[in-house]
Amino acid sequence: MCGISGIVGPGWQLSQLQSMVGIQCHRGPNNSEHFVNNDGNAGLGHNRLSIIDLASSANCPMTDHSGNLTIVFNGEIYNYIELKQQLCDYNFKTSSDTEVILAAYNRWGTQCVNKFIGMFAFAIWDDNNKILFCSRDRLGIKPFYYYYSGNTFYFASEIKALLAAGIKAEPNWNQWSTYLKTGFYDHSEETFFSGINSLPGGNNLQLRKEQLDITSYWELQESNPNPESSLIEHYTEELQELMINAVTLHLRSDVPVNVNLSGGLDSGLLATCIENLGVPKTLYTFTSSFKDKSYDEYETIKHLGLKDFTHIQNVTLPESIPDLANELLWHQEAPFGGIPTIAYYNLHKTIKSYGQKVSLEGQGLDELFGGYKYYEPYHYADIATKYGWDYLKNNTPKLNLSPNTQSQIISVMNNNMAIQSQDGTNHLRIDCLSREILERQPLFTEFKKPFDSHLNNIIYQDLMHTKLPRVLRMNDRLSMACGVELRVPFLDHRIVEYAFQLPNEYKIKSGQGKYILRHLGENWLEQTYTSKPKIPVVTPQTEWFKHELKTWVIDTITSSSFKSRGLFDSKDVEKAYAEFLDTEHDNSFFIWQWINSELWFQRFIDCLEF
Numbered sequence: 001m002c003g004i005s006g007i008v009g010p011g012w013q014l015s016q017l018q019s020m021v022g023i024q025c026h027r028g029p030n031n032s033e034h035f036v037n038n039d040g041n042a043g044l045g046h047n048r049l050s051i052i053d054l055a056s057s058a059n060c061p062m063t064d065h066s067g068n069l070t071i072v073f074n075g076e077i078y079n080y081i082e083l084k085q086q087l088c089d090y091n092f093k094t095s096s097d098t099e100v101i102l103a104a105y106n107r108w109g110t111q112c113v114n115k116f117i118g119m120f121a122f123a124i125w126d127d128n129n130k131i132l133f134c135s136r137d138r139l140g141i142k143p144f145y146y147y148y149s150g151n152t153f154y155f156a157s158e159i160k161a162l163l164a165a166g167i168k169a170e171p172n173w174n175q176w177s178t179y180l181k182t183g184f185y186d187h188s189e190e191t192f193f194s195g196i197n198s199l200p201g202g203n204n205l206q207l208r209k210e211q212l213d214i215t216s217y218w219e220l221q222e223s224n225p226n227p228e229s230s231l232i233e234h235y236t237e238e239l240q241e242l243m244i245n246a247v248t249l250h251l252r253s254d255v256p257v258n259v260n261l262s263g264g265l266d267s268g269l270l271a272t273c274i275e276n277l278g279v280p281k282t283l284y285t286f287t288s289s290f291k292d293k294s295y296d297e298y299e300t301i302k303h304l305g306l307k308d309f310t311h312i313q314n315v316t317l318p319e320s321i322p323d324l325a326n327e328l329l330w331h332q333e334a335p336f337g338g339i340p341t342i343a344y345y346n347l348h349k350t351i352k353s354y355g356q357k358v359s360l361e362g363q364g365l366d367e368l369f370g371g372y373k374y375y376e377p378y379h380y381a382d383i384a385t386k387y388g389w390d391y392l393k394n395n396t397p398k399l400n401l402s403p404n405t406q407s408q409i410i411s412v413m414n415n416n417m418a419i420q421s422q423d424g425t426n427h428l429r430i431d432c433l434s435r436e437i438l439e440r441q442p443l444f445t446e447f448k449k450p451f452d453s454h455l456n457n458i459i460y461q462d463l464m465h466t467k468l469p470r471v472l473r474m475n476d477r478l479s480m481a482c483g484v485e486l487r488v489p490f491l492d493h494r495i496v497e498y499a500f501q502l503p504n505e506y507k508i509k510s511g512q513g514k515y516i517l518r519h520l521g522e523n524w525l526e527q528t529y530t531s532k533p534k535i536p537v538v539t540p541q542t543e544w545f546k547h548e549l550k551t552w553v554i555d556t557i558t559s560s561s562f563k564s565r566g567l568f569d570s571k572d573v574e575k576a577y578a579e580f581l582d583t584e585h586d587n588s589f590f591i592w593q594w595i596n597s598e599l600w601f602q603r604f605i606d607c608l609e610f
Helices: 012-021 080-086 097-115 159-164 175-180 232-250 265-276 299-304 318-332 339-353 373-387 387-395 402-415 435-438 454-467 468-481 493-499 515-521 529-530 541-546 551-559 560-564 570-582 589-606
Strands: 001-007 031-037 040-048 069-077 118-126 131-136 145-148 153-156 203-208 210-215 257-260 283-289 309-315 358-360 484-489
Touching: 001 069, 001 118, 012 031, 012 040, 012 159, 040 069, 069 097, 080 097, 097 118, 097 131, 097 203, 097 309, 097 373, 145 159, 153 159, 175 435, 175 468, 175 589, 210 232, 232 265, 232 493, 257 265, 265 515, 283 339, 283 387, 309 339, 318 339, 318 468, 318 589, 339 468, 339 541, 373 387, 373 402, 454 468, 468 484, 541 551, 541 570, 541 589, 551 570, 551 589, 560 589, 570 589
Parallel strands: 257 283, 257 358, 283 309, 358 484
Antiparallel strands: 001 040, 001 153, 031 040, 069 118, 118 131, 131 203, 145 153, 203 210
16 A cells, blocks of 8 residues: 655656655655656656565566556555466566556556456556556545646645645635535545546546546446346355455455454454454454443444454544544545544554554445445335335335335435435535535536436445545545555455345345345344444534534634635524534534534645645
């Protein structure tokens, strides 16, 4: 896991590239180097976190035997051993996955990315043809940002590296308006910085003779289930095989691998799968906790009965939040998810303190297999579309559909269902926004719906636009800030593709999501894990904003900078916060949005320093 950077074009200075490398050293504390071609018009930078092949010969930038191709690479190609066997005619000098990418590009050209199982963002400079080829993994697990002035192209793993190269930090006001009015972020290629874009996951980028081309190499497809093999046992067996293979590949490492463990089904499946594989008994599990037992998942974890792990619990205290928030904002470079994200960052600081470099988490199964409650109307809309509304109504007592759910089903079928979320972003206080923000148009009109199934379309939306992309960005940034590689085996693209081939009734059944995972888990876990319903991430954020962090909130929303920022109407904000203090609330996202926005402008616009 690493940080990459580069500049291609005329007129740039070596000091710019050196600044880009220097500011990303947290991503790769083991080695930092740069490469400049003989013409001086192409430079690549790299910060290395050594995970596979720890020798210095595996450092980047890495050049092939011919001296023509040079690569900088961030991520892991988990099937590099199998690919190396296919590329046996290449004279490998290292045992790294980086050199496998070079050999694969030599053999298959731009089609090589279709061979990779992994998370990656890389750039290859072809000096003979003066071509820069870049690619990002299918789901965008690893970041890739760029700025193109028309003749000079800059790219990096983090936006701050582009700013360090001299790109001016200016707000992208349309993106800010979208975030404040809808709660959406990381849903498109645009960022919160004007002129700086993100290469979408599953896309290649090629720069040749100042011509920039971005093309997709991966698209999810829906397929009809095989009626001859539609039994739940058949699908469970196939999924189990895929999951075991994915976890096995994700355990490949020349340093110890650990698990980030919560009290949920997904991480329980991950940890139990690892234990069943018989890995060395030197692993840690790391769990984020709070002092209040109401928000503590650690007690649930004990029921897993794991024997081959040493369990480490990290407790986040309210008094640490302001400093951690400022610290994390610098790494996130964009709004993030409040107290849960801060606590997860704090957990990775603990992982670093134990000298660990790699940890796995169970991210992705909720999105893939219908784990969220708000997916249900989409599932039932599919049933009504297939069998008719009368069939659904006749089965209403059995399905236990409330009048509100029935209304939502009709809205889905009429394609006017409001986009919902589990993290509170459907509880914004639009009335507190400034007139200038309200008058700006959002950056999107409607998300693509590539499937016939309502359920698959909302899952696709969460997976590619409204939920997973921001989680992946936040988790990459908070883990790499601590020099920790965070792996997500359940987002192996083969599992993702399989989820879209699965009949919907094996995702949601009898009012419960992730049905097939619960069925699979019966062989691995106690009933405590397989039967309990999905619970949204629960933290003391709302309570702390009313009590322990009240002074911090008030100091922020009454500050002169907040009042003059032009994002919010400060009088309406203060009134809304007073109402929040006096009433019962299960949501405090809008308060975090006020704080998060102000912290961003203070750090990146008011006093940007390197």
